[in-house]
Amino acid sequence: MAKRSVVVVGGGIVGCLTAMQLRKQGHAVTLVERNIIAAQTSGESSWAGAGIAFPLLPWFYQDVVNELALAGARAYPAVSAELYAETGIDPECSQSGMLIQPPFDQQQAIDWCTRFGLEYALQGGNLLIPEVVQIRNPRLLQSLKAWLIKHGVILREQTQLMPLQEGGAPITRWQTTTGDTLSADVFVVTSGAWSFELLKQTASSLDIKPMRGQMLLYHMMPGLLPHILYRDGFYMLQRRDGHLLAGSSLEDVGFDTGVTDSMRQEMLQKAEAILPALKGQPIIKHWSGLRPGTPHNIPSIGRHPQIENLYLNTGHFRYGVTMAPECARRIAALLG
Numbered sequence: 381m382a383k384r385s386v387v388v389v390g391g392g393i394v395g396c397l398t399a400m401q402l403r404k405q406g407h408a409v410t411l412v413e414r415n416i417i418a419a420q421t422s423g424e425s426s427w428a429g430a431g432i433a434f435p436l437l438p439w440f441y442q443d444v445v446n447e448l449a450l451a452g453a454r455a456y457p458a459v460s461a462e463l464y465a466e467t468g469i470d471p472e473c474s475q476s477g478m479l480i481q482p483p484f485d486q487q488q489a490i491d492w493c494t495r496f497g498l499e500y501a502l503q504g505g506n507l508l509i510p511e512v513v514q515i516r517n518p519r520l521l522q523s524l525k526a527w528l529i530k531h532g533v534i535l536r537e538q539t540q541l542m543p544l545q546e547g548g549a550p551i552t553r554w555q556t557t558t559g560d561t562l563s564a565d566v567f568v569v570t571s572g573a574w575s576f577e578l579l580k581q582t583a584s585s586l587d588i589k590p591m592r593g594q595m596l597l598y599h600m601m602p603g604l605l606p607h608i609l610y611r612d613g614f615y616m617l618q619r620r621d622g623h624l625l626a627g628s629s630l631e632d633v634g635f636d637t638g639v640t641d642s643m644r645q646e647m648l649q650k651a652e653a654i655l656p657a658l659k660g661q662p663i664i665k666h667w668s669g670l671r672p673g674t675p676h677n678i679p680s681i682g683r684h685p686q687i688e689n690l691y692l693n694t695g696h697f698r699y700g701v702t703m704a705p706e707c708a709r710r711i712a713a714l715l716g
């Protein structure tokens with residue numbers, strides 16, 4: 381017997397994991413997505429990301445960010461195994477570890493690892509954190525979609541909700557761009573970079589804006605990069621089948637989802653400097669995604685202060701893949 385009807389608005393990783401968690405708790409869940417879930421369409425962050433389940437140089441972030449990130453990251457091996465077993469689609473969660481190359485403050489890094497209880501190894505001037513996992517985010521989305529369908533979550537794809545109008549009363553109906561309305565006991569906004577556009581009439585202090593990230597893809601011999609590699613604001617990682625990602629940019633260009641030749645060149649040069657074997661290798665794909673950018677990378681997770689049946693789970697900026705399992709768990713705990 382369903383407890384409550386819930387509409388989750390936005391079918392990225394945060395929305396899919398929130399829908400999964402709520403469904404497991406017995407709620408009747410509808411997931412609304414203006415595009416197609418798990419497809420690369422126009423700018424959604426979850427497909428475009430690298431799938432590193434760890435903050436880059438975590439000692440630069442506040443504890444709240446690292447706590448959400450570590451709890452989310454530590455959930456991934458079990459989440460991934462469950463999704464694979466139930467759907468046959470492997471999200472490829474692998475504990476590759478992260479190798480951080482100079483420049484970085486070694487003492488600051490060691491102090492942080494010690495405080496958060498993470499093992500580390502110094503290799504020359506490099507720091508290896510073996511616990512770090514990567515997840516193949518487009519596969520994760522596919523397996524989540526299959527799980528949601530299998531467990532009776534209603535997917536309303538190609539359905540876009542209109543910006544919510546002013547008012548503090550509970551939402552009874554939320555209008556779509558085609559004039560339909562959706563009803564539910566509870567609404568959860570997981571609309572990534574578009575969350576402020578959706579809520580600005582009712583949550584003017586919500587500080588979320590798109591921050592574009594571009595990424596390059598190569599294909600190399602599997603096993604070339606045993607660890608996720610980070611150097612000076614740039615990273616590379618390899619999937620099991622040899623696909624190798626290099627990125628990423630961080631650009632404040634509004635909702636522009638394009639890619640640029642200048643950034644392609646800049647990233648290519650950085651990638652080749654770190655891994656000379658890439659010289660002369662073709663770039664097989666170049667894409668961008670819009671991160672839900674927030675001050676200090678701190679997301680909004682919880683109930684709207686005035687509208688009692690509206691919840692937010694958004695604004696995860698650079699670490700939404702990492703944080704999503706933990707943020708979904710927290711929203712589900714609030715809803716009961």
Ligand SMILES: Cc1cc2nc3c(=O)[nH]c(=O)nc-3n(C[C@H](O)[C@H](O)[C@H](O)COP(=O)(O)OP(=O)(O)OC[C@H]3O[C@@H](n4cnc5c(N)ncnc54)[C@H](O)[C@@H]3O)c2cc1C
Pocket residue numbers: 389390391392393394395412413414415423424425426427428429430431432433434539540541542570571572573574575578592593594595627628629668669670671672694695696697698699700701702703
């Ligand atoms: C290049 C790049 C690399 C990254 N690398 C990493 C990484 O290694 N690790 C990590 O943890 N994070 C990484 N990130 C960040 C991470 O991808 C995001 O934080 C995360 O995907 C945000 O997920 P989301 O579900 O909130 O947003 P999205 O994936 O953007 O999903 C929001 C969804 O809401 C839908 N939507 C919006 N408005 C409406 C509406 N009105 N009605 C219906 N649907 C709507 C959108 O179509 C979209 O599908 C990276 C991002 C980029 C761009």
